[in-house]
Amino acid sequence: RTTPKAFQKLITSSSNSYRLIASSHHNASDKYTETRLLSQASSMYNCNETAPSSTLIGQFSSPLSLYRKQQFSTAVARDYDSLEDVGYDQQPISKLIHKNNDRMPRLQALREQLRDEKRQQQQHHQQQSNDVQVAESTKPMIDYSTDMDNSILTDTHGRHHNYLRISLSERCNLRCQYCMPPEGVPLSPTSNLLTNDEIMRLVTLFVKNGVDKVRLTGGEPLLRKDLVPLVHSISEELKKSNATSSNLVGITTNGISLSRHVHDLVDAGLTGVNISLDTLSSDRFQEITRRKGLDKVMRAIGDSISAFQNRYGHVRTGPNGTGGSRVKINCVVMKNFNDDELVDFVNMATDTFGGDVDMRFIEWMPFNDNAWSRSRFVSYQDMVDKITNGGLPLERIIDGPNDTTKWWQVPQKDSTRIGFITSMSEHFCSTCNRLRITADGKIKTCLFGSNEKEVSLKDIMRQSSSDDPRQQEEDLSRVIHAAVQRKTFALGGHGSADNIAKAADNRPMTLIGG
Numbered sequence: 001r002t003t004p005k006a007f008q009k010l011i012t013s014s015s016n017s018y019r020l021i022a023s024s025h026h027n028a029s030d031k032y033t034e035t036r037l038l039s040q041a042s043s044m045y046n047c048n049e050t051a052p053s054s055t056l057i058g059q060f061s062s063p064l065s066l067y068r069k070q071q072f073s074t075a076v077a078r079d080y081d082s083l084e085d086v087g088y089d090q091q092p093i094s095k096l097i098h099k100n101n102d103r104m105p106r107l108q109a110l111r112e113q114l115r116d117e118k119r120q121q122q123q124h125h126q127q128q129s130n131d132v133q134v135a136e137s138t139k140p141m142i143d144y145s146t147d148m149d150n151s152i153l154t155d156t157h158g159r160h161h162n163y164l165r166i167s168l169s170e171r172c173n174l175r176c177q178y179c180m181p182p183e184g185v186p187l188s189p190t191s192n193l194l195t196n197d198e199i200m201r202l203v204t205l206f207v208k209n210g211v212d213k214v215r216l217t218g219g220e221p222l223l224r225k226d227l228v229p230l231v232h233s234i235s236e237e238l239k240k241s242n243a244t245s246s247n248l249v250g251i252t253t254n255g256i257s258l259s260r261h262v263h264d265l266v267d268a269g270l271t272g273v274n275i276s277l278d279t280l281s282s283d284r285f286q287e288i289t290r291r292k293g294l295d296k297v298m299r300a301i302g303d304s305i306s307a308f309q310n311r312y313g314h315v316r317t318g319p320n321g322t323g324g325s326r327v328k329i330n331c332v333v334m335k336n337f338n339d340d341e342l343v344d345f346v347n348m349a350t351d352t353f354g355g356d357v358d359m360r361f362i363e364w365m366p367f368n369d370n371a372w373s374r375s376r377f378v379s380y381q382d383m384v385d386k387i388t389n390g391g392l393p394l395e396r397i398i399d400g401p402n403d404t405t406k407w408w409q410v411p412q413k414d415s416t417r418i419g420f421i422t423s424m425s426e427h428f429c430s431t432c433n434r435l436r437i438t439a440d441g442k443i444k445t446c447l448f449g450s451n452e453k454e455v456s457l458k459d460i461m462r463q464s465s466s467d468d469p470r471q472q473e474e475d476l477s478r479v480i481h482a483a484v485q486r487k488t489f490a491l492g493g494h495g496s497a498d499n500i501a502k503a504a505d506n507r508p509m510t511l512i513g514g
Contacts, residue, residue, distance in 0.1 A: 154484070165215045166214065167217050168230075170219045170439045175291065176290075200237070204237055216251045228268050248272060252273075255301070257296075259300045277297050279341060280348065282295075288337070328358040331359070333378045333383060334364050362420075363380065363422055363423055364376065405419035405420065406426075429491060446487055449488070450503070
């Protein structure tokens with residue numbers, strides 16, 4: 001795990017108090033020395049300037065009012081985390097492999113195409129990493145009280161975040177192996193979760209600063225009783241505040257109870273649904289989810305297609321329904337469990353549902369308590385090989401901006417998109433545009449970021465000392481901006497899947513929201 005060079009951290013709420021802690025490396029060459037940090041803090045709080053870095057510099061019940069009175073701005077030193085050097089033994093190929101090259105077997109052509117694509121991506125990441133290192137030596141410390149002219153949602157790597165994912169519930173009616181332990185996870189009391197009013201306050205602020213896509217997650221979001229009016233409110237806020245036509249409101253669900261709600265949700269403004277399904281076998285479904293329900297999920301897929309067709313005339317986005325499907329099936333792939341079903345999933349998408357769904361295969365990712373193991377990991381390239389070896393030729397198609405998915409299609413069935421989410425083997429962190437808010441109201445800037453980097457927006461809203469809505473919005477904006485500035489370049493600063501698993505400093509997936 002990479003240790004930050006020097007930083008000041010605002011640790012949120014413990015018994016209605018906030019603590020400002022200064023810490024740094026004892027390194028004479030370090031730009032932000034301990035003396036400078038302690039001197040700045042001591043000038044604010046009249047503390048002993050010579051105190052060690054672990055000393056509590058200040059404790060107070062309302063830091064935001066103190067910011068206003070003393071015009072204090074926390075200087076946040078950015079930690080730039082180097083990417084894992086993953087390299088290849090193979091020599092780079094001298095030209096691109098075209099799909100009609102009949103001098104090379106199709107499988108070998110696909111492998112070479114994947115390798116060349118990965119080599120180009122690594123060169124791009126390396127160049128970005130070099131640019132970051134140059135910028136680090138010249139950029140001043142960020143004063144987030146004045147450096148918010150462009151957007152509070154742009155980080156130190158130039159990434160603007162226009163996609164907000166909000167977890168509505170920590171509870172789930174399944175117990176998927178890759179998500180949580182069999183006994184479940186400790187849940188927050190209902191009073192600690194965001195209310196609809198609090199969610200809408202945050203949505204309004206984020207939309208005002210450029211967010212044009214919101215996805216509702218969980219746990220299982222359909223367990224929230226007031227989901228339909230919430231979707232309607234979010235949809236109306238997006239339409240009111242954005243001049244673009246994006247304004248997407250999506251939901252990610254296990255599909256168990258989706259059929260009962262999908263028509264109402266689409267009428268309320270839902271524009272897309274992602275349905276988790278990891279096997280087409282009833283026995284395996286029960287093994288991986290520790291519950292029954294495969295037939296309910298399959299019915300929900302068909303009902304979702306019908307709901308969007310009734311609302312929009314077709315299930316695909318774009319002119320004349322030529323874009324991606326509003327219904328996506330997500331399958332987490334694990335070795336010796338469901339990696340023998342990839343061809344069956346593709347055939348289901350193309351044949352059973354007539355190409356009206358997008359099929360996405362996801363690399364298994366490490367989270368707390370999901371027993372992630374390299375021995376059961378199936379990479380992007382392995383998945384493509386399994387599908388092509390199974391008799392289904394694939395050809396690469398264009399990905400969208402900020403897309404987390406690498407898209408392919410079966411040539412003879414070109415309406416069906418087959419996607420691969422390659423978070424571990426070929427991450428897409430350089431173009432990340434996502435921020436997350438957990439069900440208990442904390443902003444999480446990276447899916448793999450440690451718990452200590454989370455900041456509670458719920459506590460800021462509930463403990464504000466001001467009755468002025470504009471001042472409350474400014475307070476939230478400052479905290480959100482400071483959190484975004486601390487976002488690391490890749491994989492939460494861990495460098496690799498193995499390091500993420502080893503650190504074990506994150507939440508279980510169900511408490512994040514995906």
